[in-house]
Amino acid sequence: MKDKVIKIPVSDIVLDESIYPRENIDHKRVHVFEENLRDGFSFDPIQVQACSDPDPAIQKIWYRVLDGAHRWTAFKNTGRVVIPAIVKTLDGADPLLYAAKQAIGPKQLTEVETKNTARRAFQSNPRLTSAEIGRAIGRSRQAVDLYIADLRATTLLELDLKIFRLNQLGIPQDRIAKRLDIPQQTISRYLPKMPALAKWVNSDLSKGFTVPQVAQKHDWTEPMVWSQALQGKDDQTRFKALNWGIRTWDLWNFNDCDKRFGxxxxxxxPAQLVAHILYFFSKxxxxxxxxxxxxxxCADTCLAMGRRCWSLDMEDRPETRPEIEPYxxxxxxxxxxxxxxxxxxKPDxxxxxxxxxxxxASEYSEQSISGLSRKEYLKFLEKFFLFLKIISKKNTRLAFINSDWRDFQNCPANKEEPGQGILVVDYYEIFKKTGWTLTHIIQAPLSSERFNAGVVAAMQKKKILGVVSRYVMILR
Ligand SMILES: C[S@@+](CC[C@H](N)C(=O)[O-])C[C@H]1O[C@@H](n2cnc3c(N)ncnc32)[C@H](O)[C@@H]1O
Structure with missing residues (x-):
């Protein structure tokens, strides 16, 4: 079907440098076009892409030039109000490459422009192949390979690391492929390269560099380096290396979260809390x-403690936390x-x-279960615990971290309404109903320092009883 030509106000069009493949506008060429316009010549319509503000409340539409920057400049310079144009829908094609392809029709790009276009296109979309870029800018795949070799090396290194991490955590190849949006064959091709990646890290560790130093040098996360540094070591040695004491009683109090993890x-x-659960209830x-x-x-601590780990969350952070699959x-x-x-x-x-x-509720997104009413929250947990049974093995353990929830703020202890809060015994009732057997209750209190001196004074005056208890309930 032929493209429809419409007249668009010249002032509604912009030249967006991020998708303009040439270094400069050729003013001589514009001048010739201006003369032609004055002489009454007509021109082929220019091509533009419609743009709108990401904020739907702002309804203005404008257009950016895909082809015809010189013609549009000539129209503007000669005071024309409208210009014939075709509004293109690119259907996912890269706009810079589309613009480059149109540009080389009438006049080749210079060598510098060609190389820059290839690099800019690859930087904005590393999934483009050299052949695709080459077709748009009129160069061979090999030429494009040379233009972008250094960029590709760094991008692939990042991909290498993601594959390494997800593989180390025991995520199956089909899910790694889906998560990283790459073909499964690519994963199979990469996995044999993983020992070589680890070799560089291990060689620096054996030379006496510290874990943070190696992490910084190789651009790895610290937990990833720990996973190498502690390979083959038993749990006790790992705790020692990580500078954590093992508490052999049922009160696990830690001053702070260990900033190296999560x-x-x-x-x-705290990672120490996760590590204790791993120590006592997994191998x-x-x-x-x-x-x-x-x-x-949890995933970070599993790397350091040599466990595999599958993670889900409704918050999707594909670049920094590819191992957490969105759900x-x-x-x-x-x-x-x-x-x-x-x-x-199935999980152990x-x-x-x-x-x-x-x-x-205010700190998580709207769809979080923290926004549910008390009744719905309990209903959710019942369905959830029942479902966890379905995806478990006979001996799977469940470590459930929670605490009493009482609406103590601004309310003297003896005026709190029973039935408003949720206490650990309420969770216990649901566990019994859903077939889980409670084996341990471990106290892992929050720091009482979260109530500052002023708050404590006010609580004392009103006889308010706050909550710093937190429990790890272990079930089978
Ligand atoms: C207490 S935080 C977990 C903190 C984590 N253990 C850590 O130390 O970083 C609870 C998480 O549950 C997630 N969440 C809440 N409701 C959810 C839902 N309906 N589906 C998926 N994730 C949900 C939130 O996004 C939040 O990240």
Whole structure:
């Protein structure tokens, strides 16, 4: 079908340098076009792409030039109000490459322009192949390979690292491919290269460089370097190397989160807490499942402790946390689309750290279960615990991290309404109903320093009883 030509106000069109393949406008050429316009010549329509503001409230549409920058400049310079144009829909094609292809029709790009266009196109979309770029700019695949060799090396290194990390955590190849949006054959091609990657890191470690130094040098995360540094070591040695003491009693109190593991995240738990759960209730190479992984502390700790780990969360951060697969536990769905469904292997240990009911509702996104009413929250947990049984083995352990939730703020202890809060005994009732047997309750209190002196004084005056208790309930 022939493209429709419409007249667009010259002032609604912009020259967007990010998709303009030439270094400069050729003013001589514009001048010739201006003369032609005055002499009454007509021109082929220019090609533009329609743009709109990302904010839907701003409804203005404007256009950016895909082909015809010189003609448009001539129209503008001669005071024309409108210009004939075709509005192109690119259907996913790269706009810079499209513009380059149009540009080389009337006049070749210079060597510098060709090389820059190839590099800019690859930088904005590393999935473009050299052949695709070459076709647009009129060069061979080999020529493009040379233009972008250095860029490709760094991009691929990042991809290497992602594959390495996901593979180290025991995520199956089909899910790695889906997560990184690359063909599964690419993963199979990369995996044999992984020992070579690890070799450089191990060689620096054996020369006496520290884990943070090696992490910085190779652009690895610290937990990834720990996974290499501690390979073959037993759990006790790992704790020692990580500078954590092992508590052999049921009170696990830690002053702070260990900043080396996990991201800053609302409700982040200390890596030491995860490590203790791993130490007592799993063994090396076991598969751990974290269905609400948040800042990734569990996956990071599993790397250091030599466990595999599958993580899910509704917050998707593909660049920094590719190992956390996006998933929203929606109360109304049957969860048949769970990413881990159909994967071989079932978890040996589930570490479940859901947001507390109502507590941090404002810190999580709207669809978080923390926004549910008390009744719905409990209903969600019942369905959730039942479902965890379905995806478990006979001996799978569940470590459930939670605490009493009482609406103590501004309310004297003896005036708190029973039935408003959720106490650990309420969770216990649901566990009994859903076939889980409680084997341990470990106290892992929050720091009492979260109540500052002023707050404590006010609480004392009003006889308010706050909550710093937190428990790890272990079930089978
Ligand atoms: C307490 S945080 C987990 C913190 C994590 N253990 C850490 O230390 O970083 C709870 C997580 O549950 C996630 N979440 C809440 N409701 C969810 C839902 N319906 N589906 C999936 N994830 C959900 C939130 O995005 C949040 O990251």
């Amino acid at each position: 991201d800053v995240w609302p409700g982040r738990i 090396q190479d076991d598969l751990v499942f974290d269905p609400m992984a948040g800042g990734g502390v 929203h536990w929606n109360l109304d769905s049957k969860w048949k689309d769970l990413p881990i469904m159909g994967s071989k292997g 240990l589930i570490i479940c750290d859901p947001p507390y009911f109502d507590k941090k």
